Amino acid sequence: MSVLRKLSCLLVAGIAVASLSGAAFAADEMSPEAIAERIKPVGDVYTAKDLEGIAPAATASTTAASGPRDGETVYKGACFACHDTGAAGAPKRGDKAAWEPRIAQGFDTLRKHAIEGFTGQAGMMPPRGTCAACSDEEIENAIHYMTDNL
Ligand code: HEC
Known part of the structure; x- marks a missing residue:
C-alpha cells in the first residue's frame, strides 16, 4: 500500500513539473519575438512600391482575358518593362x-x-513577372516569345 502511495506521489510531482515546464514553454511561445519569428513572411517580398517606375505596364495588364494570350501580348503587357x-x-x-x-x-x-519567381546573380525575377492574372500557358508563351528567335 505504502509503495503505491509513494508511486502516486511521484506521479503527481511528475505531472506538476511537466505542467510547470509546459507553462514556461507556452510563455516563451507567446513572447513578441517568438510571434514575430513565426509570422514573418517567407523570403523577401517584391512590393508594388519596388516596381514603381520599373513596371507600370505589368500592373495594367492584369485584366483577365477570355483565352490564353499569345506570347507577344503577354510580353508587351508584363515582361517588356x-x-x-x-x-x-x-x-x-x-x-x-x-x-x-x-x-x-x-x-x-x-x-x-x-512562374514562381527567382533571384539569381543578375537580379530578381518576380513571380509571373508580377502578372498575377497570367496563366501558366501565357507565361510559357511569353518565354517563347523572348527566347525563340535568338
Ligand atoms: C521587375 C522586372 C521583371 C519583370 C516585370 C519580368 N522579369 Fe523576368 N527576370 C527579371 C530579372 C532581373 C531576371 C534575371 C534574374 C537573374 O538571373 O538573376 C529575370 C529572368 C527571367 C527568366 C530566366 C530565368 C532563368 O532561369 O534564368 C525568365 C524565363 C523570365 N525572366 C521570364 C519573364 C516573363 C515571362 C515575364 C513576364 C510575364 C517576366 N520575366 C517579367 C526581371 C523581370
Missing part, C-alpha cells in the same frame, strides 16, 4: 549571350523560375 531594357538585371529579349546559358538549364527550369 524589364526584359526589353534589361532593367533590374533582366536578360533582354533576343540577347543570345544572355539567354543561351539560361536556355541550357532546360525549358522546365525557365518556366518554373518565371
Whole structure:
C-alpha cells in the first residue's frame, strides 16, 4: 500500500513539473519575438512600391482575358518593362549571350523560375513577372516569345 502511495506521489510531482515546464514553454511561445519569428513572411517580398517606375505596364495588364494570350501580348503587357531594357538585371529579349546559358538549364527550369519567381546573380525575377492574372500557358508563351528567335 505504502509503495503505491509513494508511486502516486511521484506521479503527481511528475505531472506538476511537466505542467510547470509546459507553462514556461507556452510563455516563451507567446513572447513578441517568438510571434514575430513565426509570422514573418517567407523570403523577401517584391512590393508594388519596388516596381514603381520599373513596371507600370505589368500592373495594367492584369485584366483577365477570355483565352490564353499569345506570347507577344503577354510580353508587351508584363515582361517588356524589364526584359526589353534589361532593367533590374533582366536578360533582354533576343540577347543570345544572355539567354543561351539560361536556355541550357532546360525549358522546365525557365518556366518554373518565371512562374514562381527567382533571384539569381543578375537580379530578381518576380513571380509571373508580377502578372498575377497570367496563366501558366501565357507565361510559357511569353518565354517563347523572348527566347525563340535568338
Ligand atoms: C521587375 C522586372 C521583371 C519583370 C516585370 C519580368 N522579369 Fe523576368 N527576370 C527579371 C530579372 C532581373 C531576371 C534575371 C534574374 C537573374 O538571373 O538573376 C529575370 C529572368 C527571367 C527568366 C530566366 C530565368 C532563368 O532561369 O534564368 C525568365 C524565363 C523570365 N525572366 C521570364 C519573364 C516573363 C515571362 C515575364 C513576364 C510575364 C517576366 N520575366 C517579367 C526581371 C523581370
